[in-house]
Amino acid sequence: KPRLFTGIQPTGSLTLGHYCGVIHHIISLQNDYEVIIMLADLHALTLPNPHLNYQEKCYEMAALLYACGLREENCKIFCQSQVPEHLILSHLLSPFVTVGSLSHMIQYKEKKRGEETGNLALLSYPVLMAADIFLYDADLVIVGQDQRQHLELTNTIARKFNNFFGQNLLKIPQFSIPDRGAKIMDLQNPTRKMSKSEPDHLSLLDAPEIVKKKVVRAITDSENKIRYQPKKKPGISNLLTIYSLLADREIKEVERNLTDLNYHQFKLKLAELINDKLTIIQKNYGFWRVRVEELLRKNSNHLRLQAEKKIALLKEELAISSLPLT
Numbered sequence: 001k002p003r004l005f006t007g008i009q010p011t012g013s014l015t016l017g018h019y020c021g022v023i024h025h026i027i028s029l030q031n032d033y034e035v036i037i038m039l040a041d042l043h044a045l046t047l048p049n050p051h052l053n054y055q056e057k058c059y060e061m062a063a064l065l066y067a068c069g070l071r072e073e074n075c076k077i078f079c080q081s082q083v084p085e086h087l088i089l090s091h092l093l094s095p096f097v098t099v100g101s102l103s104h105m106i107q108y109k110e111k112k113r114g115e116e117t118g119n120l121a122l123l124s125y126p127v128l129m130a131a132d133i134f135l136y137d138a139d140l141v142i143v144g145q146d147q148r149q150h151l152e153l154t155n156t157i158a159r160k161f162n163n164f165f166g167q168n169l170l171k172i173p174q175f176s177i178p179d180r181g182a183k184i185m186d187l188q189n190p191t192r193k194m195s196k197s198e199p200d201h202l203s204l205l206d207a208p209e210i211v212k213k214k215v216v217r218a219i220t221d222s223e224n225k226i227r228y229q230p231k232k233k234p235g236i237s238n239l240l241t242i243y244s245l246l247a248d249r250e251i252k253e254v255e256r257n258l259t260d261l262n263y264h265q266f267k268l269k270l271a272e273l274i275n276d277k278l279t280i281i282q283k284n285y286g287f288w289r290v291r292v293e294e295l296l297r298k299n300s301n302h303l304r305l306q307a308e309k310k311i312a313l314l315k316e317e318l319a320i321s322s323l324p325l326t
């Protein structure tokens with residue numbers, strides 16, 4: 001089976017944005033691919049947070065991902081820090097990336113938050129991300145809209161690297177950004193992406209009452225007409241996108257069926273739909289949470305073998321030492 005790869009940072013709880021974007025998309029593809037999901041704890045450390053227990057977050061995320069419906073036998077979720085080969089490959093790729101190109105990345109500029117320059121790990125984030133992808137010879141990579149620029153850079157790195165060594169050492173995968181749900185917006189600020197590290201996100205672990213409150217309070221325009229117009233009406237369009245994904249209906253159809261409702265009625269209906277999904281996920285969560293530590297260990301061991309092989313092959317081609325240490 002071809003390999004599908006994606007990554008998520010354990011910097012908070014999974015959000016409705018992750019569910020509607022990457023998770024939903026991967027679930028629909030899981031029969032045709034071997035799925036690898038990396039919990040990117042090394043990436044998470046680019047903006048260190050002493051109050052976060054990254055290990056605990058990894059367990060929570062992995063259990064939640066399985067609880068969403070990813071199947072254990074076909075989906076290997078693992079922690080990035082358990083496979084140190086990611087760092088080796090990142091280093092091998094580094095000479096093929098300029099500092100200038102990294103400093104132009106939107107995420108770098110956004111996350112450095114006004115400091116004159118950001119820290120080195122934040123700058124080199126896309127290089128480690130490229131390494132994550134190439135380490136497993138991925139065939140398909142799925143990410144949200146905000147990662148598009150990093151994927152383009154990943155492509156450039158591989159082409160330079162392969163050209164230099166005169167052979168296709170790095171496999172350039174197909175990149176896929178879901179056509180719907182690739183950028184679920186913040187409910188309180190619908191011109192900004194919903195993010196787990198921002199305070200207003202809707203978490204997959206939120207209780208029904210909280211979900212209802214957050215959805216009812218979502219910022220919308222004052223026209224009170226349910227229309228999908230992302231530029232003019234970002235708030236209501238975002239809610240329509242979420243509704244259409246969770247109900248598994250086209251946006252046009254949803255729009256048609258809901259025309260008679262006012263915003264408040266629509267929001268109540270949406271909150272109910274979200275809660276129907278979350279209730280099932282939250283019910284499954286407990287089952288997975290007690291199994292997940294063992295499962296992550298098993299998955300890391302399996303992937304580490306793959307990663308070691310890839311690095312051994314590259315070292316041979318790059319004519320650097322691959323002598324074992326003992």
Ligand code: ATP
Nearest residue numbers: 008009011017021143144182183184194195196197
């Ligand atoms: P952080 O605020 O820590 O960056 P995040 O919510 O952006 O957290 P990431 O771990 O950075 O989450 O992203 C994991 C994956 O989910 C990426 O592929 C990203 O593009 C995708 N993603 C993140 N937020 C959304 C969203 N609101 N809608 C759709 N996809 C998203």
Ligand code: MG
Nearest residue numbers: 009146195196
């Ligand atoms: Mg992010």
